[in-house]
Amino acid sequence: MxxxxxxxxxxxxxxxxxxxxxxxxxxxxxxxxxxxxxxxVEVVQGNVVTQEMAAAVKPGMTRAQVRDVLGSPLLADIFHADRWDYVFTIRRQGTAYQQRRVTVLFDGDTMKSFEADELPSEREFVASIDTKSTKGAKLPTLALNDEQLKALPVPAKGSVAESASAPQGPARDYPPLEPVQ
Incomplete structure (x- = not known):
């Protein structure tokens, strides 16, 4: 033992x-x-800023115009009132971790400069977060071919015009809103 x-x-x-x-x-x-x-857990924080959005922002724009294009900044510090920071991070299972920073500097109410990391286009961003592999998969057609069009039933003549002009549903009689004296 x-x-x-x-x-x-x-x-x-x-x-x-x-x-x-x-x-x-x-x-x-x-x-x-x-x-x-x-x-x-998927963690998405901040605003996505793409190349198309960055191209729409020009020096001389007002704060409201910049906010319309880029959205509200993630960081708007009262100690640095002339600086807006847009930070975007995403952690998604099956995709690479992404982090981007965009800084917009103002002089009063007008935009002075725009600084950013390398930004993707909208198409590149969507492709980078797509976890489903649709490459090589046959996508459904969204239009009917001639055979499918011929197989559709022919609508009755005049029925569309009649149904549009005729009231549909039961007729309702509502009481007056104010009392009748």
């Missing part, structure tokens, strides 16, 4: 090794034995 003190000594030596192995496995693969992947 083993003594309780030797059993404790073995447990104390093995426990750090087991726990250290779990930490190393978690940080390297983000899954448990490659079978179970934990759910990650």
């Amino acid at each position: 083993h003594s309780p003190s030797s059993f404790r000594a073995v447990c104390l030596l093995v426990a750090p090794l087991v726990l250290g192995g779990c930490t190393a496995m978690r940080s390297s693969t983000d899954s448990l034995f490659g079978l179970i992947t934990p759910y990650r």
Whole structure:
């Protein structure tokens, strides 16, 4: 039989090794034995600013015009009243982490300058967050071909004009809003 003190000594030596192995496995693969992947919450913060939006903003615009194009800034500091910061971050499972910064500087009420990281076009941004692989998939057609058009039933003549002019639904008689004297 083993003594309780030797059993404790073995447990104390093995426990750090087991726990250290779990930490190393978690940080390297983000899954448990490659079978179970934990759910990650999608985190989207800030305003998306694209190349098209940046092209629409010009020096000399008012604060209201800049807000109409870019939206409200994420950071508008009272200590730096002539600076608006637009920060955008997104963490989405299956896509790369994205972070962009845009700074708009004002002189009074007019825009003085626009500074930004490299901005994607709208199409590039949508493609970067699309987790469904539609590449190579056959997309449905949105128009009918000649055979499908011929297979449609022919509407009765005059029925459209008659139904548009005739009242639909039951006739209602509402009481007067004010009492009749």
